[in-house]
Amino acid sequence: MQTDQDQRTGDGSIGTPTMADVGRMAGVSAMTVSRALRGNSYIAKDTLERIMAAVDQLGYVLDQSAGSLSSRRSGFIATLVPSIDNSNFADTARGITDAIAQTSMQLLLGYTNYSIAREEELIESMLRRRPEGIILTGGKHTPKARAMLANAGIPVIETWDIPENPIDTVVGFSNADAMEALVDKLVMQGYSRFGFITGSEASDTRGHQRHTGFDQALARHGLASKRVIAIDAVPISMSHGGLAIRQLLQRFPDTDVAICVSDLPAFGAIMECRRMGIAVPQDIAIAGFGDYEIASVSEPGITTVNVDSYGIGAKAAEQMIAMLENRSVATTVGTSFHVLLRGST
Amino acid sequence: MQTDQDQRTGDGSIGTPTMADVGRMAGVSAMTVSRALRGNSYIAKDTLERIMAAVDQLGYVLDQSAGSLSSRRSGFIATLVPSIDNSNFADTARGITDAIAQTSMQLLLGYTNYSIAREEELIESMLRRRPEGIILTGGKHTPKARAMLANAGIPVIETWDIPENPIDTVVGFSNADAMEALVDKLVMQGYSRFGFITGSEASDTRGHQRHTGFDQALARHGLASKRVIAIDAVPISMSHGGLAIRQLLQRFPDTDVAICVSDLPAFGAIMECRRMGIAVPQDIAIAGFGDYEIASVSEPGITTVNVDSYGIGAKAAEQMIAMLENRSVATTVGTSFHVLLRGST
């Protein structure tokens, strides 16, 4: 614990200094200190200087909890992502943080662990902080979560997806379409016996949609595939990818290309193939999703789909700022995706 | 923006319902509602049921800003990490979150981008929220940051390091010692011409300390090395590793083992070697630091040092809870590290 370095003000009060303490030292009222600190009112130059000197001397730090209560503006933007460990979502969080850095907003970040029950709990605990807006990942939520959000009367943005029944506005892309685009390119490359490696799709709704896109694209090409390995894990990690590729090759040895629900298992699969002496892409081609850094650095490079994770965050934050300023906004902001063909296919 | 679903209470008030609204509906005072919601007072069973029914019907959500102001307990633990993209630090944040999940505390997370100037700004903006404690990464801070922290009168924990001059308490390990342990093992493996690949050590103080440990260990073994490549970037990424290994091999072709400041550039270096047709570890051995998931999945596996990133967070949170409860705590809590020899050396 800190040694006691609290301020003792002239009137003998002890503890963290308040605006009144600053005002007393500067010979003005607390109100003038408040105005000076926010800088959007006219304050006489020498008054301002005395106030700033007092602030420095006392080590005064504004108490924003009190300020929020009074102004009814918390300055918080709440954000919920499935996982903070996953660099795609970390990039989105970074995009949001960077975009709101210009404003005086602060990010309140939580991770749901891919659980909508946990999401519901987190939504409640975030709403207790009276955020001015909330940014969620995906379009699947518990009924209670939807009710709380509606009741809160604040802007809600769902990201990383295009929900059928959005709560409010949306910033994202169709995971199914993105996957279809990938399959199309691979068909064009000459592949025809497709395998799919995924995790627990009950929890990972984006994974589920990618799977849907996979099926739709194959159907379109008359290539319907039942070569699917679903690992009971969420999220599906690098090492799961190794496990999955072994199962896929064992059960469906004719597979000529395996698409993984993300680059992480794709990388694990490629490494496992190397261990098994199976050449990628000669013996089997492997593709991922998400364009993680590893996809471009790995040798061979991993064919994948870039989905602008950072941009999703940046655009969601812009959308949020616009909504908070009551500017008219689009109900749905699409974000870009593009297929990147690399050495693994 | 939400359609207006605000509650209209019996007395005609409009807007987010308050405890008084709940109390009115349940026929009790706001104070009783407050007690009921916190659950640590005796409330008559039927009173409690009426209150809960009113809460449900109104969709009431506690306003914690107001509660904090009154109770003088914000329920926030502030945490600053260099980067949220880096899975080592994400793991630490996860360790903290998981450990405080049992309490009613909430994490206020920020990332400094490896800049102590940015750290100073963030410390100020976090302190405005009156966190009950703050967890920092590393031991290097601006004088103003140190002053603000001292003035705040809250527990401060520095992590990921053992600072010479700690602010308060510390949870971490000696990066120099950990690197020395790695060098020792590699010397034992028979390597003698060591190279070091690092980033901008002015910003990455842990990288700097690892470098120091590298030098000390080599000196101890009589192997002093000037084979150092410092990429002017922070953090040093996978792709920088590729760049760096080319420079290292060009300038110091006799190098028999290259140690990278983290697994990320180590992986990039290994992949670049594969592209160049240089065999790892036969032609050159490569080691990393941090035991990222990639180090175990990659083929060859990457020799590295596990530093228990998650445990640092978990222990820091435990330490914080102990400090907040005024239990006596150790000034310094050491966390474990251990060298993992894998195929890359």
Add this chain to the structure above:
DNA sequence: CTGTTAGCGCGTTCAC
């Protein structure tokens, strides 16, 4: 077991 009173430290509002 429940209510009343009195703030917490600010910002809003109006006054001068």
Add this chain to the structure above:
DNA sequence: GTGAACGCGCTAACAG
């Protein structure tokens, strides 16, 4: 350009 009164929504402290 500055100040006074008041209240934001809640909880501490005390009463009963």
